[in-house]
Amino acid sequence: MVCHGCYDAPCQLKLEAQQGLERGASKDLVYDGARLMSADLTRLFDDARSAEEWRDKGFFPVVDPEQPDDGVLYRMLELKQAHPLPPRGPVDKSFDFSLYREQQCSTQEDFADYAEDNPLWGMPFGLPGLQPEEHQTMIRWLENGAQPPAQPALTAALRREVTAWEDFLNGNSNKQRLMSRYLYEHLFLASLFLEADGEPVWFRLVRSRTAPGEPLALISTRRPYDDPEVERVYYRLQRMPITPLSKSHLAYRFDAERRGWYQRNFLDPDYTVPELPGYQQEVAANPFKSFVAIPVSSRYRFLLEEAQFTIMNFIKGPVCRGQIALNVIEDRFWVMFLDPDSMDPELDGAFLARESDNLRLPVSETGTAVDLFAWRGYAKSHDRYQKAKVKYLSQQLNRSNRKIGLNSLWDGDGNNPNAALTIFRHFDTASVVKGFVGDTPKTAWVISYSLLERIHYLLVAGFDVYGAVAHQLETRLYMDFLRMEGELNFLMYLPPEQRQKLREYWYRDAPGFARDHVFADSELMREQATDLVFSSDDPKKEFLGTMRQRIHGATAERFDYHPAFTVENDKALDSLVAGVGAHNSFLPQVSIVSVIGGEQPQTLTLLRDSGYSNIALLFLEDERRLPEEDRLTVVKGFIGEHPNLFFEVHEKQLPLFAADIAAMQSEQDWKLLRERYGVARNAPWFWRLSDQFHQQLLDNDPFYNGLLDYNRYLGNEARATQ
Known part of the structure; x- marks a missing residue:
């Protein structure tokens, strides 16, 4: 499992679940930078229901129930025992540990040739073999049919909890149905857990054709907001027989307390939902249109309540291997959030509704390179939105004779450690943790509601890992705008004379087109004062030091x-x-x-x-x-x-x-x-x-931690990836 999980599992052999073992392997790539058209979907648990259906999609078996010792997995393990790695010295030069190495997806029929050509390439690939007693355990398991450990039945208490959740998520009023659609589009990647005797039981939130109490009939679409093509969608909890892998594990607590919070946040406020939004692309792909009836404060509070989880969706979700997606961010930066009770224009529902067309995000329409021609339209829409935001904020500040100050930043309400985050980029992967970790970083972001929502719909709900290269590029280019927004929001808390100087440092040697931004060039950015008083010649460090002490949990003492x-x-x-x-x-x-x-x-x-x-x-x-x-x-x-x-x-x-x-x-x-x-x-x-x-x-922490991934462990490289 430390080598075979997520979308970048070698040969798509995913071993974190029995269904992955039974599905087997494929020679097709999920990550293909030369793909000119969208690929067929091969998501485990979603895009086929049986081993036979996976065979129709080109997957081949790695275990042989009739003749176990002829199965690929069995023979791979035996090959390593027969040809172990030398315990000292460099690893043999025949190994290629690069992420984009040519795949060697041996089938049962051609395994003899594979073993003859690559005798050292048994499993575990490029790592020490199992100890003899461990190897025998594996061999006996394969000989006995490679059966999974029995999954314990749900207790009566857990069954009641699942029923309570499915009843809650499938209310009949428009208000309840719109809330559930919003929750699904933000939780569809979550590893939901119910707790039983101190141990997690894993589920995921899915759309079903069938109501609670009936057998689940899964609705699988390319994106979570795509048309389900049924008259009524039901939201169900599907039990997930998985071993959590840290790189894709998005743990999220689901219990009665959470359900009560949803009730208070989404259903108790006084608002009406005259009609439910449809699934036309121009509506469904734009959360500022589809969820306009839900108060902005409810939506923003939901995203903030578990802000680390919200951010982790684009850090851990589809990006198991994301150099293009992740070279849009610095290697380490701190994140803060605008307070949900501040005067920010993005918390004004009427303003967002007026600007919803300009807040639209790139969506792959054709699945081909033709989509890139629509790019300039999205860029112009973003500029129009920024101009409207500058005008609104200037009017608000002038009307109230106020300045931007500390009270406009969320402090976690004094008890929520999600208010301060650190994001680390590791070349083509990333991590996000609670608190401000490390010394003062080069950059920081202040994230607003619309920025957080757009990041989610750009990089999570609307991102297609099987999409054409045009889709990947379009997403990356738009993320430049969102990064700049976060940076510029942060700069507003520094003295006006420092803002441009610091931004010039961040964008050294960058061409003008790569750093131009409406908000950056506005009079608001150049002249609007802050009510903060600085006493040092390094206001960035001073301000971030103040926030590190002010925001709940920002000191990150556990690290x-x-x-x-x-x-x-x-x-x-x-x-x-x-x-x-x-x-x-x-x-x-x-x-x-x-x-x-x-x-x-x-x-x-x-x-x-x-x-x-x-x-x-x-x-x-x-x-x-x-x-x-x-x-x-x-x-x-x-x-x-x-x-x-x-x-x-x-x-x-x-x-x-x-x-x-x-x-x-x-x-x-x-x-x-x-x-x-x-x-x-x-x-x-x-x-x-x-x-x-x-x-x-x-x-x-058995709830939030999982197994590590060793696909990037160094071999004989002279030095690490730059």
Whole structure:
């Protein structure tokens, strides 16, 4: 499972569920940067109902119930036992660990040729084989039919809870039905959990042709807002027999308390829904039209209540491999939110309704490159909206004689830790955690309601991982606008004379077309004062430091390594954080460090924040790299679902480890560091350390944590991905 999950599972062999094993593998790619037309959908649990239907879609079996020892999985495991990796030295050069390597999807019929050509390529691929007793357990399981462990029946209490949810989500009034449609379009990727004796039971929210109490008849469409082609949609909970994988795990609590909050937030307010919206594309793909009847405050409060989850939908959802999607953001930045009771125009329902046409998002109409021709229309609509927003906000500020101040930022109502987030980009993956983590970042965002909603419908509800390259490019280009909005909202809290200077720094060497923005060029941005008083020559740092203390949970104490180590080791780790420079560029994006020697191992994560002159362009990322601006964020515990490397360091060696990192100047220095502290792919203790990390993750939180992914673990590369 640490190699085979999500959309980028090799050969689409997804092993986090029994249905994935039974489906088998395919030679077709999900991530295909050269795809000129949309591909057929192959979503597990959605696009076929049986192994036979998957065979019709080109999937081939990897287990053989009639002759188990002839199955692909059985023979892959045996191949590794017959040809283990050498326990020392570099991994054989025949291995290609790059993400876009040519797939070798061997079938039962051609396995003999595969084994002869690639004797070292057994499973686990490019990692140590199983211990003999573990291998025999797997072999016996395959010989006995590869049956899944029995799934315990739902208790009477859980059955009552499922019934209560399905009754709640399928009320007959227009108000109830519109609420449920809104919830579905924001929760369709969620790993919903009901709790039973301290353990999670997993479900997902689906659309069904059948009402509660009847067998579920799943409605599968390309997007969650596509026409279900039935007179009445029913929202049901489908039990998910999965093992959570951290890279795609979007845990979301579903219980009576949550249901009561939905009632108070969506149904108790006094408003009417005269008629339900249809599913025409121009309405369904635009949440500012389809959900105009729901008060903006209710919609925004829903998104804020679990803001980390809301953001994680586009971080973890369709983007298992998303360099193009993610090179639109910095490697680390902090996120705040406008207060839901502020005077922001985006909380004025009438204003959003008037501007709903200009708030439309790119939607793939044809599934071909023709869609790109519509791009300029979306860009012009965005500009018109920004002009209207500037005019509205200027009028409001002038009329009330007010200035922008701290009270316009959400503080979590004093008890919600979702009010401050840190987003990390790891080249082509990303993570989001609660609190402000690390030193003052290069950039920060302030997110408003419409910005948060548009991000969701651009990158989650409306994003098609099977879409043509035109769809991917269109999405990436529009996300530039949304990033700039978040940045510009943040700049409004700084002194006017600092705003343009800081933005110029963020967009060094970027061409004008890549940084032009209506709001950035407005008189409001150039001249509107803030009521904040600054006392230092670094207002960005001062302001973010103030917010770190003001916003509930922003101090992110659970990631603070200082209480876990001695003063000497704290100083060593502090030096890593303070040491900005090209020496950090040798390290990979995500390194997990096991610090041994104490009563029990301590775990650290080293995260590389790569320096760029700007992130305003789609291509030529390497040309904009500034290794001399690279820095490290060091945290206690785990951040990042795709570790690139494990280190094992004795606590007495931590100062030397930090000094060795700071002293790196060449590929040879990096090689020596890995040999001294790194855990190579072929290290005999690799799986022991992997088990240790997973046990720590699950002990810390069995609801929100899952298994790590090793598809980006380093091989013999001279240095990490830039």
